[in-house]
Each structure stands twice: as C-alpha cells, then as structure tokens.
Amino acid sequence: MRLSRYYLPVLRETPADAQIASHRMMLRAGMIRQEGAGIYAWLPLGFRVLKKIEQIVREEQDRAGAVEMLMPTIQQAELWRESGRYDAYGKEMLRIVDRHDREMLFGPTNEEMITEIFRAGVRSYKDLPKLLYHIQWKFRDEVRPRFGVMRGREFLMKDTYSFDIDEESARANYNRMFVAYLRTFARMGLKAIPMRADTGPIGGDLSHEFIILADTGESAVFCDKRLVEMPTPKKDIDFDGDLQPVVDQFTSHYAATDEMHDDTAFAKDVAEENRIAARGIEVGHIFFFGTKYSEPMKAYVAGPDGKDIPVQMGSYGVGVSRLAGGIIEAFHDDDGCKWPMAVAPYHVGLVNLKAGDEKTDKLCEELYRSLTAAGVEVLYDDTASRPGEKFARMDLIGLPYQVVIGPRGLENGAAEVKRRSDGAREEIALDKVADHIAAAVKDALRYD
C-alpha cells in the first residue's frame, strides 16, 4: 500500500482524554476514532490489526474442532425472558423498541440465542458433543467506558458454546478451549496465564480467566514464574486426545488475580525466587455452567435410556477488539507501537527519504514490487514529507521492519533496515534487501 493513497490520520499531539498507552497510541497512530463514549470506528490501520487478531482466533478455534457460524447483533427480548435474564441483566443491556413496539436488544452475549438454535436442531445424545462459535460485535452499556478499545461499550468478541451429554464430556470440550487459548495468545506473541476465576453460584473448578502480562495492566496478578516459562502446546497436538495432562500442567502452579489472591498461600506454595507480582489484562474467559440455560430454555436431548435430559453447556470468550489494545500495552515504547509480526498491520514500512528523486523513486518502486511479490505486506511511504516526520511516523505505527532508502545509503549501494522491536539497524546491499527482509518476515510468521 502506498501511503499517499492510504488514510492514516496520525496526530502529532496526544489527545487529552487518552489515559493509557494503548488508547493514546491507537488514536495517535490513526488506528481508531472515537464516535461516542466507548464506541470507536476502526480506521484502515487499526482495522487490519483487528482482522489479523480475528483470523488467528479463528484458525485456532477451527484447529480445536469448533465450528464457525454467525448470530445477529439484535435479539428479541422474548428470548431473554425464557432464561430470566431480560430483567436480571439490568442497565448494562441496551434495549431497543422497533416500529411495532416490539422489545429488542443489542446483544451483550449470545447464550440464549445459541441455546435456542441448538434446541431447534438437536434431539439425541448421539448428536453430541457440539462446539459452535462466532465472532460478532457486542454491546454492553458500561456505566463508565474507558481506556479506548480496552473497555469500550461496543466490542468485538469471539464466543464459543459447548454442548455435551454429561459433565465428563463437557470437560473434554472445556480442555479443548483451554489449549486453544494457550495457542491463540502465544501466536500473538503474548504470555497468557490461565487463572482460576470466581465461578459464582455454580461452583466447580471449570472457569479460568486468561490474563496477559503487561506493565500497564488493569489489575494486579500473582503467579509462579514456572507458568510463564511453560512451553505452549504445539499445533500437532491431538484435540481429540486426552488434554487433561496439559490442563493439569498449566493449573499446577499458583496464579491468581487480586480478587482471588491469597498472600499466605502464595508465600507457602511458591518459592521466593519464582514469585511474580505483575499487572495483567484479561483477554479470555472460559466457563462451564452446566444446565443454567438448557434447563429453563428446554434444550433437552434424549439420552441412551430414552429419557430427556438438559444438555451441559459452557461458554468461552475472547475479547478480539480488546486484544488490539492489550497487545500495544504489552509491546510499545515512548515512540509508539512495536507490533509482533503476526498481528502487525503491515510487515514492513518502506521509506523513500527523497520522494521525487529519480534514483530513490526507482529503487523504492522495485523494492515495493519484489517484496509484495514475495508475499510481504508493505506500507510504502512515498510522500514528500521530511525525513524526520517519516521516521517519527513509522516508529509510531510500529511496523516490525523499516527499510529506509535515501541518498546517503545509495552512495554505498545499501538500504538501511531497522527492526522496531529492539531498534537494531543494519545496512544491507540493495540487491539483497528484498530477499533478506522476505526471509526475516517469513521466519517471524512461522509458528508451531
């Protein structure tokens, strides 16, 4: 993409109401624009990040055996009356009335709807288990939205729902999502630690929050260093096999958010050198809730003995839009974002330091073509801006590599390559740059 054609309204000054790094940078880098309290438009650059996050989530859901579908944003109040949540949900639910005075709502979640969809098509235990998901916009009318997309009112979320005949089978689905989440966040370059979550009135041990560590996280977290260092399950892991050992491994050490934290247990269970007290951001939540919806909404299946029983359900959420902010919180410096390759809006920023100069123009065009042909996503700064502005803008939007073509380098027949993650620069011969960068990008995108 040529910057001259793109829409990238970067801000030189920091908007007054952005409190945290990710919000500030998303506004400054022209990724989002606020359209109301907790409501954001995703501008081209931010949209690309969002789509990449979404795609990684999708690939790992598919790998784990979940089946994608799409439910609407608008739902009928009637559905929520069946579960009893229409009145229980309170003011967080955005309620709407249509022209016929029918009560509608903008969905804050989809348990009721998926239960209704499921019960319409499944009658027998032989049709189980099922694992269905969708990625859709939700609306929760938060009293106080803040921190940009980290806590907006409208947000993009992946939610998966599991249906099983009994709790044992449900645990297998729960474990699939557990492992899928470890992989999903790892692919984005994040360290996500599963932490036991409050299961509320339902109880049981089947609820975990996935927390990524970031200095500017919303809440304090405490965990064992061995959890952070644990290797992520590989992509060839058998999702139909027994995943319990993996789950056990990741739940075998102390990890708690501040609500669940117990200082005495922390001191007792974790050796002093392994104690980590950090800040975290919740990016996923998995939850088994049994028959909470299937019972009142009559999602029953016939068991082997011919008797109808309510299905056992669970739900598994990932905050897709929130992750865009979360990743910046984890990867940035004073100059801007430092995107991991897998979610970077473009892999490489090609900077023509002297647009209009015959030599640099020609070289940049060639590089742009060959990199693009090699499958590298390039944002080509072909504008007439001054060098200083170009560098600052590239650092701000934080593409993993910057390839700088200017008169100075041309004298040596070289391009300057800067790696945004650590600021390392090297001069690379012009005839080798494209191959070098393509290999580096490909390497960074590899995962297992």
Added chain:
RNA sequence: CGGGGCGUAGCGCAGUCUGGUAGCGCAUCUGGUUUGGGACCAGAGGGUCGCAAGUUCGAAUCUUGCCGCCCCGACCA
C-alpha cells in the same frame, strides 16, 4: 449510579470572573529557500464559541433547560 470537571478552527488551548461581535501554537493551502530524526521566510483560508430559550441596545461571557464528553469511586470481556 454518587462525586468532580470540560464543551471556543482538524488537534492542543487562551478569552468567560468584570458583556462591546473571537485569538494563540500546531496542522492545512500558495510561493520561495531547504531536505537523514517532526525545517525556515512571506502570504492565505478556516469557527452559527455544544444546542435551545431568556435577560440586555449588545451574550463565547449572565440566567434556565437540554445534549455530549472526560476524570475519581462502585461494576465489568
């Protein structure tokens, strides 16, 4: 939902107390000089001062109502 604050040019702000018809920096446009970390000179454009009603000869400024946004707290993917 309690407490506090703000709404004036694309962005950041001054002007409001003490009424006299709007200003600064950055950005934008034109011309020129520049050109490796956010240039310089000269000129130009851009605002129904959140909306509505009221007081007044006259309202960004005073009064009332409404709308929007932000911050602290309680709540949350």
